[in-house]
Amino acid sequence: xxxxxxxxxxxxxxxxxxxxxxxxxxxxxxxxxxxxxxxxxxxxxxxxxxxxxxxxxxxxxxxxxxxxxxxxxxxxxxxxxxxxxxxxxxxxxxxxxxxxxxxxxxxxxxxxxxxxxxxxxxxxxxxxxxxxxxxxxxxxxxxxxxxxxxxxxxxxxxxxxxxxxxxxxxxxxxxxxxxxxxxxxxxxxxxxxxxxxxxxxxxxxxxxxxxxxxxxxxxxxxxxxxxxxxxxxxxxxxxxxxxxxxxxxxxxxxxxxxxxxxxxxxxxxxxxxxxxxxxxxxxxxxxxxxxxxxxxxxxxxxxxxxxxxxxxxxxxxxxxxxxxxxxxxxxxxxxxxxxxxxxxxxxxxxxxxxxxxxxxxxxxxxxxxxxxxxxxxxxxxxxxxxxxxxxxxxxxxxxxxxxxxxxxxxxxxxxxxxxxxxxxxxxxxxx
Amino acid sequence: xxxxxxxxxxxxxxxxxxxxxxxxxxxxxxxxxxxxxxxxxxxxxxxxxxxxxxxxxxxxxxxxxxxxxxxxxxxxxxxxxxxxxxxxxxxxxxxxxxxxxxxxxxxxxxxxxxxxxxxxxxxxxxxxxxxxxxxxxxxxxxxxxxxxxxxxxxxxxxxxxxxxxxxxxxxxxxxxxxxxxxxxxxxxxxxxxxxxxxxxxxxxxxxxxxxxxxxxxxxxxxxxxxxxxxxxxxxxxxxxxxxxxxxxxxxxxxxxxxxxxxxxxxxxxxxxxxxxxxxxxxxxxxxxxxxxxxxxxxxxxxxxxxxxxxxxxxxxxxxxxxxxxxxxxxxxxxxxxxxxxxxxxxxxxxxxxxxxxxxxxxxxxxxxxxxxxxxxxxxxxxxxxxxxxxxxxxxxxxxxxxxxxxxxxxxxxxxxxxxxxxxxxxxxxxx
Numbered sequence: 001x002x003x004x005x006x007x008x009x010x011x012x013x014x015x016x017x018x019x020x021x022x023x024x025x026x027x028x029x030x031x032x033x034x035x036x037x038x039x040x041x042x043x044x045x046x047x048x049x050x051x052x053x054x055x056x057x058x059x060x061x062x063x064x065x066x067x068x069x070x071x072x073x074x075x076x077x078x079x080x081x082x083x084x085x086x087x088x089x090x091x092x093x094x095x096x097x098x099x100x101x102x103x104x105x106x107x108x109x110x111x112x113x114x115x116x117x118x119x120x121x122x123x124x125x126x127x128x129x130x131x132x133x134x135x136x137x138x139x140x141x142x143x144x145x146x147x148x149x150x151x152x153x154x155x156x157x158x159x160x161x162x163x164x165x166x167x168x169x170x171x172x173x174x175x176x177x178x179x180x181x182x183x184x185x186x187x188x189x190x191x192x193x194x195x196x197x198x199x200x201x202x203x204x205x206x207x208x209x210x211x212x213x214x215x216x217x218x219x220x221x222x223x224x225x226x227x228x229x230x231x232x233x234x235x236x237x238x239x240x241x242x243x244x245x246x247x248x249x250x251x252x253x254x255x256x257x258x259x260x261x262x263x264x265x266x267x268x269x270x271x272x273x274x275x276x277x278x279x280x281x282x283x284x285x286x287x288x289x290x291x292x293x294x295x296x297x298x299x300x301x302x303x304x305x306x307x308x309x310x311x312x313x314x315x316x317x318x319x320x321x322x323x324x325x326x327x328x329x330x331x332x333x334x335x336x337x338x339x340x341x342x343x344x345x346x347x348x349x350x351x352x353x354x355x356x357x358x359x360x361x362x363x364x365x366x367x368x369x370x371x372x373x374x375x376x377x378x379x380x381x382x383x384x385x386x387x388x389x390x391x392x393x394x395x396x397x398x399x400x401x402x403x404x405x406x407x408x409x410x411x412x413x414x415x416x417x418x419x420x421x422x423x424x425x426x427x428x429x430x431x
Numbered sequence: 432x433x434x435x436x437x438x439x440x441x442x443x444x445x446x447x448x449x450x451x452x453x454x455x456x457x458x459x460x461x462x463x464x465x466x467x468x469x470x471x472x473x474x475x476x477x478x479x480x481x482x483x484x485x486x487x488x489x490x491x492x493x494x495x496x497x498x499x500x501x502x503x504x505x506x507x508x509x510x511x512x513x514x515x516x517x518x519x520x521x522x523x524x525x526x527x528x529x530x531x532x533x534x535x536x537x538x539x540x541x542x543x544x545x546x547x548x549x550x551x552x553x554x555x556x557x558x559x560x561x562x563x564x565x566x567x568x569x570x571x572x573x574x575x576x577x578x579x580x581x582x583x584x585x586x587x588x589x590x591x592x593x594x595x596x597x598x599x600x601x602x603x604x605x606x607x608x609x610x611x612x613x614x615x616x617x618x619x620x621x622x623x624x625x626x627x628x629x630x631x632x633x634x635x636x637x638x639x640x641x642x643x644x645x646x647x648x649x650x651x652x653x654x655x656x657x658x659x660x661x662x663x664x665x666x667x668x669x670x671x672x673x674x675x676x677x678x679x680x681x682x683x684x685x686x687x688x689x690x691x692x693x694x695x696x697x698x699x700x701x702x703x704x705x706x707x708x709x710x711x712x713x714x715x716x717x718x719x720x721x722x723x724x725x726x727x728x729x730x731x732x733x734x735x736x737x738x739x740x741x742x743x744x745x746x747x748x749x750x751x752x753x754x755x756x757x758x759x760x761x762x763x764x765x766x767x768x769x770x771x772x773x774x775x776x777x778x779x780x781x782x783x784x785x786x787x788x789x790x791x792x793x794x795x796x797x798x799x800x801x802x803x804x805x806x807x808x809x810x811x812x813x814x815x816x817x818x819x820x821x822x823x824x825x826x827x828x829x830x831x832x833x834x835x836x837x838x839x840x841x842x843x844x845x846x847x848x849x850x851x852x853x854x855x856x857x858x859x860x861x862x
Binding site: 313 | 451454466563570571580583649708723724725729733749764
């Protein structure tokens with residue numbers, strides 16, 4: 001078979017992921033021939049800046065600054081887009097599809113927002129578009145959902161899909177650091193960007209959740225309808241209380257499909273039972289936990305970012321596309337959603353919740369607050385009063401499952417009590 | 432697309448996995464149409480015993496006792512073999528391939544021993560043979576190795592791939608039970624068979640390791656060359672010592688590829704650091720931990736057995752084969768091994784090791800033993816003396832990495848010392 005013509009790849013963008021992809025494809029070219037049945041070679045790489053220092057060296061004849069030297073090259077079969085962001089990536093990808101190239105991308109924002117249009121264009125042009133590297137770095141969650149668990153009825157996804165926030169939370173938890181200090185450390189180590197908003201406010205995680213939900217549930221999810229809370233408001237004292245109660249604090253991306261096919265989607269900090277398989281996922285690692293009717297629970301774990309791990313995921317997609325091209329089987333795995341998912345408003349979502357209050361340290365406080373919870377039919381699972389300095393006390397509660405709006409109403413009434421000074425924390429509980 | 436003819440499936444064997452497969456394919460038939468582009472229907476099921484009580488009911492017209500009503504049915508495209516064991520499964524599978532059917536199987540023993548012949552026959556007949564359900568139940572490790580991490584250079588696999596032994600070890604560890612008591616409980620709960628040899632002696636795990644190594648490293652592994660120790664000799668006191676030293680005890684299937692492409696393969700109990708991602712995999716769950724040059728570490732976790740979980744894995748393969756048939760792309764993923772792996776003799780394998788000795792409680796003991804270790808260039812990582820009843824003491828050692836033969840020699844010399852009563856435990860250490 002290896003006397004077949006090589007499959008030729010063009011890479012758009014030569015940053016963290018692009019260099020990893022190039023390394024993986026070139027260093028393992030012999031075993032890739034064996035696994036595809038023909039060579040897979042990088043023919044051209046486009047980047048606007050070839051002066052930047054990189055870990056890999058590339059022959060000069062591969063370099064170009066013009067993406068269209070790849071998109072318009074009739075010899076190139078597969079275009080790997082590793083630029084990121086919406087534009088010009090989106091235009092390049094659509095033009096590559098129109099030119100009959102299969103496309104591989106690690107661009108979560110583009111797939112989350114425009115995956116539907118991109119996949120429709122791919123189907124119309126009989127090419128593949130694949131995006132394993134867009135979610136969870138090397139974690140093979142996209143292929144698992146599309147090709148391994150695809151016979152099952154998946155109803156829940158919970159993911160640690162942002163390594164930056166997971167690293168910050170791990171450090172806050174291990175060292176008792178404030179958020180700002182842990183963020184600064186993460187920035188120094190290159191785990192967080194100078195403007196960390198996308199990561200710490202859960203925007204990146206929401207993009208990934210939109211992609212995972214659409215694949216797992218077969219309905220498109222509008223990323224702007226995903227409820228989001230970031231980690232910048234988290235306080236080390238709540239992480240410490242959580243530990244004492246048997247929980248860790250994680251930023252989770254959660255999607256649940258109800259029996260009527262409506263979908264809950266939310267990204268926020270969670271108190272997660274230390275016994276949950278996701279609880280031990282620390283530092284820059286990612287993991288996605290899936291529940292389905294037949295599979296019960298499945299979890300995939302690995303590095304959520306980084307040049308070689310993400311490059312390896314993108315290279316896996318390149319090989320898959322190369323195999324489809326060899327067999328003339330592009331479009332083998334249809335990505336067809338049955339319309340837009342109806343998103344459950346967050347006020348109607350239920351969960352267990354941790355609440356911390358600062359109250360005056362005087363008789364009758366616990367009774368007054370409990371009475372309000374009771375009158376709203378909110379049931380208390382666990383309560384702990386602590387930290388008395390003679391004047392004020394911390395009361396931490398964990399409530400049995402209750403609705404978001406229901407709890408908001410109760411907390412407003414409690415906040416109005418003269419004995420309550422503040423309600424500094426309200427964090428959902430899972431596992 | 433859904434006006435295409437349905438893909439028709441025949442199921443051979445209607446036991447635990449076969450019933451799960453039937454349930455998954457029938458209950459999710461609507462979403463499967465969407466994911467394949469055409470219906471996938473079960474046309475016929477062969478089993479020798481239709482009187483046995485089962486959780487599912489099947490229309491009478493699907494039932495047959497003759498496997499060849501499936502194998503010879505020109506309308507059937509995919510044969511799912513869920514009988515298990517070598518014969519008659521092997522003959523049925525080879526005949527189905529010869530009849531031009533794609534084959535899906537959950538039969539680890541058959542694939543471990545005859546995978547090479549089966550895949551060669553499949554290639555010659557331009558059909559697919561897939562076997563996700565053969566390893567790890569629902570854990571999608573086969574597809575991940577073949578199709579997601581296939582661009583990488585994988586050099587290590589460590590797996591908890593036998594749910595029976597993992598359940599027994601979890602109970603021994605949680606309740607301090609003897610092996611025989613924990614085995615009896617597992618048998619009562621249906622987690623262990625009446626004759627538990629295959630599971631508790633590591634035979635089942637070795638079959639699975641042979642399959643995983645061949646796929647990950649691209650070289651065939653002779654299952655009879657895999658070094659095996661089971662769990663029946665494990666004592667609760669060693670599990671207790673392990674806990675105190677920060678370890679759990681697991682039966683691990685381990686394969687490592689050296690730089691010269693020779694392969695270490697061994698199945699045995701291991702003291703695994705409690706911090707290792709595999710350490711929290713308990714009860715009937717399986718997990719496979721993979722290390723590669725680019726991916727760093729990846730772990731997949733899920734139920735290792737059971738009707739619906741394994742049925743779901745087999746159904747995923749059925750869908751994959753159905754997609755390949757739809758696109759006329761059978762053989763899309765070549766499974767070609769570059770010959771037989773050279774297996775490193777176990778005596779030349781190195782690891783850290785835990786050793787427990789019963790010694791006379793008198794001065795000079797520690798010195799005499801340490802001197803022998805030192806003379807064999809074996810270096811001590813940690814030592815703990817305990818359990819003195821005035822007459823004898825337990826000494827537990829953890830040795831730095833040392834060769835198997837090297838340690839065997841040292842322990843023989845130590846055993847010969849009059850002060851040493853017994854060496855009841857020698858367990859390798861990982862993580």
